[in-house]
Amino acid sequence: MFSLLKSLARAGADLDAHRNRYIINCNVFALIVIATSLPYPFIYLYLKVDIDPLLLSGSVVFLFSYSMVIFLNFLRVHTLAKLLFFATAVCQLFGICLVFGNESGLHQFFYAAFVGVFFVVDRHQKILLFPALLTLAAEYLLIQYINAYIDPIARLSPDTARTLNYISSGAVFTLLGAQCLHFYWSSLRGEIDLETARHQSDKLLLNILPETIADELKRNGTVEPVEHDLVTVVFTDFVGFTASSETRNPSDLLRQLDDCFSAFDAIIEKYNLEKLKTIGDAYMFAGGVPVDLKDNAARCVMAAKEIIAFVDSRRTEDPRFWQIRIGVHTGRLVAGVIGRKKFIYDVWGDTVNTASRLEAAGEPGKINTSTETYKLIKDKFSCLYRGEIAVKGKGPLAMYFVD
Template sequence: MLRKFSAFVILQLLVVFVHAESNSIADSLVAVLKTENEDTFKVNTLNELCKINFSDSPAQAMNYGIEARDLAEKIGFTRGSAYAYKNIGIVHYMQGNYSETLMNWEKSLALFKNLNDKVGESNILSNIGNVYFNNGSDERALDYFLQSLKLSEETGNKLRMATAMTNIANVYLNKTATLDKALSYFMKALPISEELGDKNNMGSAEVGIGEIYLKKQNFDSALFFFRKSLIAYEGTEFIPYSLNDIGKVYLQKGDLDSAKKNHEQAYEIAKNIDSKLDMVQALKGLAQAEQLGNNFSRSIEIYKEAELLANEVAAKYELKEIYDGLAKSYSSNKDFKNAFVYQNLYDAVKDSIYNTETDKKLGSLQFDFDISKKQNELDKKQQEVNRQKQVRNGFIAGFAVVVIFAGIFFRQRNRIKKEKKRSDELLLNILPEEVAEELKEKGEAEAKQIENVTVLFTDFKGFTQLSEKLTPKELVAEIDSCFRAFDQIVQKHGVEKIKTIGDAYMCAGGLPVPNESHAVDTVKAALDIQQYMLAHKSVREKEGKLFFEIRIGVHTGPVVAGIVGLKKFAYDIWGDTVNTASRMESSGEVGKVNISGATYALIKDEFNCNHRGKISAKNKGEIDMYFVES
């Protein structure tokens, strides 16, 4: 997805006319123009003529835009000037003159600000963000998109809000480290788009959410949102894109028949609308399915068909995967000569992609340089005017600084204290207190081996089936409601929340500071979660609403605990104990707390337990399992 819909907002701004109709309107406006005086009506007419000629006659559009700008400035018509600069910027954008685009849109933005026209201001901010986004300047793009969102929220303009949120999400989608932020903004944009009936933005958000879940290997959630995007995109050219994404999910799940079915459907639709890139992606998915099914001759046949189309549309990223697939398929078929040929082609296209990406980065640097250069030219023209003002204002400003300095100092000191308290609270919200203190003191926190920890896992029964019956907003709200309750329960019993993984919840007792009561504390938390879910189920049944049911597993043993990486710190635990706790959950029953023999040995004097048999575990032999009675 990444930049697939990156120009969506700007394209919305380009007024689209049927040729016959646009010619008719243009002729009428030109006739009116000849009879008009130099007033605001003439400026508006020139601006309309500029928009009508965007696509068919950019040079004529530019002339009308410049004439509108000059006349608006001559008669002091600020709104007309704002739209003229905006229109001139659009013409430059369509011609690829991005530095000129930005110079005109920055002037338009300043004029909309003077008019206090927040809708116009939000629109221009979004456009500027898209220019930076398309040129690889993600940080600047994000800044403009966030400003656009703030203004659209202030004005209550839901269409602009949803668009800004989707744009922000697409920026965050570019990096693995910010996928959670991307997901958050897509989730905010989706219900607004649904309310507005904006199918394009709905589909864009749903595909984005699906691709995030696919990257996280949360296949059920990915399928749920990809399927929803099919409804939003019904009757559009984006259907093959969603079907190919669904095929990718099934491919990763190992369901080759379902993968082939969706890729075949994507191929047929793409073929009917002559969307060659979607055809390539569908063929590539089909070939990968045949390859995974050890049908190497068939996979080679399909890969070759995909190769022809990919070369036709210069799809380098697709060619890289196709060449890799052909090299491996030929090798598996013992045809090492052709395998060598395609391995060399794979290496060549990979180098080509690297060079292209390097060129893009250099292009982005050149783009930023051009913008800075033009800005410097404008700054020099203002320097002499500003110098005289500065001399005069310096005396006034100096006195004012002395008067207000003390007040600023005290306010700043108090603000710093508040910000420090807030940052400490945020850090403690994601890390245990002991780990957070170590991190602040040393700049790092060492991972520790803890010999006795009790790990608790929960998972919802039938999550996939239930998620298909709830709206995304209802689904997220229900999971959030349950997990908030779990957070309060584990905090009450002195158990440390570790993380959530899709619809699963993990916590552990006895860390980061070891204690003797970890097993009892964790089992008490498990029983409270069990009782909460039973009560929650009863309430939702009475309201006629769908509900989750839960399995809970607990195991005790050694773990390694700590944080890794330099950014986006997250406290986590590793080891066989974690895997065994997960096995206890998956081997349990709905509504029951299933514990291992190791946990049972520590809590048997505190709780009534029923032995329910054994399971085999890799490298551990057989493990006893017990149900804890509440």
């Protein structure tokens, strides 16, 4: 039974989240009105209300119309469904109030109908909102005027009128309560879904940008470039990757590359460093951005040593596996986010270019550093001076291998 009601409530709700909520509201309210209206013919019979059976049979027509509302939503004719819902409610309210008068308390259903309009008309149909409210208000005033001067069609004894009034009051409170409860749970689910979506969005953003940069971007819509005085930049590049890509299965190649980069991610996270980007088989990270880190050079070298150890372990399993070169340089640079789409946190400056040149001038399985980095790590690591080596675009540079 519950699954059937759930299916009826969601009939035709396959659009965006906003419109789906109002379609479901329309279906649920139609079901609530049907459930509220069904007992009334039996109540009239039980109370022995003096009424023409032909008028009583009108309830069947209204119940059929409310059922058609759900069917029209199922057919995706949503605007017509809501118009039918509104027209049926207007006719039903006018009819029962004209037949039974104010003493029956049936005019109280106008209150539930007035509130229900806000739950059924979505923002794409807002042109219907004020006409619907004005029509209900005008009809309510007209009924009050008619009942003030014309006797109701059905003759009710004082006791019957009082009982019917009690029942109507209870039904209206039930209807309003059901409307509000449905709205409450829908809003609660919406808030939970929104919070979940926000959490997923934040998580995705933090996979792309550092936390402080992501916060600034969300807060201001832009990220101001920041100059950093002491940042260590690391470039890694696989030796033999290009050659193996010509002979190996592309899927296997990418899977192995993903395994390596995932391991690198874990290593730099361990040392509180910042992954910047990957370009093909090259992996770039830095220490000291976006937050200053005094021992960033040592942390970067420790991470680089672990990366080499990881690659060596893979080569132990498979001698054909790639080797890796690593270049490290420390200096000043500018970091930030540029552009408006596909954001990336990046760094610019001669420090970046030098680190890239050091990687290219290195050897497989070695960490090649500049003098600037060497001065910061020489007390923690044993280093081998390589001499001055000519570098494209920069001339001779003093280089050191980290043992």
